[in-house]
Amino acid sequence: MKKTIIFGATSAIAQETAKILAQNGHALFLVGRNKEKLKIIADDLSVRGAHKIITSTVDINNTSEHSAIIQNAIDEMNGLDIALIAHGTLSNQKACEISYTEAYTEFKTNCLSAISLLTLIANHFEQQASGTIIAISSVAGDRGRQSNYVYGSAKAAISIFLQGLRNRLHKKNVRVITIKPGFVDTPMTKDFEKGILWADPSVIAQGIIKAIEKKMDVVYLPWFWRYIMAVIKLIPERLFKRLSL
Template structure:
């Protein structure tokens, strides 16, 4: 039985992952913003041992406290930390409103650090465990449709690279999960295409990537070759290809 902390547990993706882990008998501590939604996810986890805690992640002091409380709730032993919270924000507004740009960066990058710093210290002292964090393929290259969100996720990717190398001597795995678009409430207003994945499929792929101790996993897998092309397209050409650089 693993001891698992899940941050952002009420997201559609995280909820599906929690159900999978609960079915295996893992002990779960679920953290999210909405107590009612947390209770609903806990109920879906059947007979597993589940505790919950709520709080606002962008309140950095509260986020750090939630991390420490999660460790205590699992009696001081943590086998897996899964960080799944995030918010696309309003790209158009963020281009002209400093507060919205700062909110997007705070939610998708800084608040994650507030969780990871105490948790990384705990797992380093423990000399075991896994940290898995959802980022996004949007962090691979700046595009007009989501570059504020993408910049925050790109910064998180670099941070996780450094954290992975720091924790490697202690036997701690850090897995970066680069997700493409998923058909969830967060993308409800987005036009869907064949590249959108279902939460159940994404949950399965996340579970596999963590089990295999992957350093970086594109979820679903087909984003790896797609983003290789996107990353290496020369900027003068990139700017002329509307399907890449358009809104």
């Protein structure tokens, strides 16, 4: 029986991933901001077969609480095998361009808070010489675009941080998996016009489970985003800066 902690457990991708983990009999420690929503999710996961479910309500930006949350999860579940970091916000690019405070707040949520969690979890898994870390980055971090470069730069930083962790922890029998979704149809993107490149959260969740089972490193979801981003990264900067992306 695996013991898994999920940060940002109320997000659409996290919920769909938790459903699969519950069906596989995992013990789940769910961390989120909304107590009522966490309870609804926990009740659903219990019906789906989760071995044990514990919830914790917290503002993830309050990094001073991170150590206590992780230790509580370890104590309550008598250990920890998997950590999924799935929290985040979709930045208001225009507001961030005007205000450093707005930009910093978004960067703290999408990058700094995750780095805090990753540091603590990595140290625990390194000490026990086992464990799997999965963190959701984004294809937006592969190249800076005028439409979302604050969000993209935060995700770029997370991707590089995860790459360094992966290199550091490889010999310690700890897996570090970077998930890079493309466009996902979630409540966070409800105001966007959808097209053929958009994916359902359940598709991303299935990809995350596959990445865990196959011990993968960097995963683009759906798979075709790897090739889309490969092309985008090849565009010379002198041309790229002229594009309205």
